[in-house]
Amino acid sequence: MIVPNPDRRSERARRAILSAALELCVEESFARLTMEGVAKRAGVGKQTIYRWWPSKSAVLLEAIDDRAGDTLDFPDTGDLVADLRTQMIQLARTLTDPVFAASLRGLIAAAQSDADAAESLYRTLMKPRVELCAERLKKAQQAGQVRPEVAPEDLIELLYAPLYYRLLLQHRPIDEAQIGTILDLIFPSLAPA
Amino acid sequence: MIVPNPDRRSERARRAILSAALELCVEESFARLTMEGVAKRAGVGKQTIYRWWPSKSAVLLEAIDDRAGDTLDFPDTGDLVADLRTQMIQLARTLTDPVFAASLRGLIAAAQSDADAAESLYRTLMKPRVELCAERLKKAQQAGQVRPEVAPEDLIELLYAPLYYRLLLQHRPIDEAQIGTILDLIFPSLAPA
Structure with a gap:
């Protein structure tokens, strides 16, 4: 049977x-x-x-956490800027996937009038990925590629917030050009003197 | 009579x-x-x-455009970083005013399912202030304080997006420390070589 x-x-x-x-x-x-x-x-x-x-x-x-899965993990080739570029391009693909974008925009909207939804969103979707990025940045600091006094969490906000800004305001596209600009503007100042 | x-x-x-x-x-x-x-x-x-x-x-x-009024205009003392700090601290005060914050978070939430609301929000509230900031940055470029190839609109997103990121995710406070960190991380790389 x-x-x-x-x-x-x-x-x-x-x-x-x-x-x-x-x-x-x-x-x-x-x-x-x-x-x-x-x-x-x-x-x-x-x-x-x-x-x-x-x-x-x-x-x-x-559903969106499942859909993102481990596609947003960080490679480690030893070249921090190349690895960030790879991961951020993957994130741009995710954020411009119409299904993912509609869901994430809806969840962020709901979070504006529901503190529990805001907390869940950050804890489930963002925090684990912020932690992975922070690990990659700490390795780069140990390798002497980023000044040791830079707090990884601060640098992460600077790198990623502009992508979410465009996701929510929809005034400019999220694309590889944006990612190149972000990395070009930030990275010259991060190497140890 | x-x-x-x-x-x-x-x-x-x-x-x-x-x-x-x-x-x-x-x-x-x-x-x-x-x-x-x-x-x-x-x-x-x-x-x-x-x-x-x-x-x-x-x-x-x-209502919020009226409330912000001209408090978010840019001073011009000749010192770009000092002027940005002054303006960004004023913006942080505005974004942490509970009345302003509740209204702006509600409008951004509404914009996620209403393309007209998104367009109005950007056009009415953000765009005129982005243009004022771009003017201030162009003056700084003419004064040789910022590399001429940097597009003001790109730099503006980098400076301001982290404030909106915290407004919407509520995981860290918007405060003077955040503004100091943003300026310290970005500005060393912007001076002409």
Whole structure:
């Protein structure tokens, strides 16, 4: 007798729910996204979703975190600026993916009137990746490529904030030219004297 | 006979509406702000508001643009970094004013699902101030303080995006220390060789 594997069935439902949330967010906007809509598109009951996630923000946050996966990890070729360029170009691709962009813009919007959503967004999506970048910057400091008094967290904000600025204001495109400009403007001043 | 001045009465109504919008946004959040609520608090009819503004975003945008006024203009003492520090500290005060912060965060949130709101926000609030900053930077380039090949608009994003990043993610405070760090990290690399 073949016994259905409940773990595999759960994983299939989980993936269907995350995909449905991403699809609906880009088709209809975050504001119009509902748990009912996600359940219907995923072919599951609404209670299945509520068993795993408390809110549509929570579903979508897990969906984009899954979608980004480890594509935003940092290479380490020994050349810090080359490694940052590689990673930032990958991030630019992610932030200009219409599905990812619609979801992240929706989550950041929700975070403006919901402190728990803001905290979850930072803790789940941003913080682990900030920590990876900080590790890469510390290695570069140990290798004498960046002045030791520079705090990695400050440098990370300077490098990455302009990408999010364009994501949210939409007045200029996020592209490789922007990344080249950021690195060219910041890096000459970071080498030890 | 004293004839009421309709212009002065309009201006009084306009100010009452803008103040009401700012107060209600901080008391109740942008999401819960309604034209009815603003009309009631301002003591005017809802039609008076709709005669001047098409949406709550439009009311609030005019309200914060008025509130910022010319406090974000650029001084010109001849010392670019000192002038930027003065202006950025004033901007930090503005962005940490709870009334201004609640309204701007609400407008940026609304812009994520409304392209017209995004365009108005950039055009009304940001663009005129970006242009003032670009003028100040061009003067500094003419004075030989900044390398001539640096595009002012790129440098402006690098300087200011980290403040908006903290406004929206709320993971670290916007303060004078942040501004000192930004200027210290960027400016050594901008002087002509």
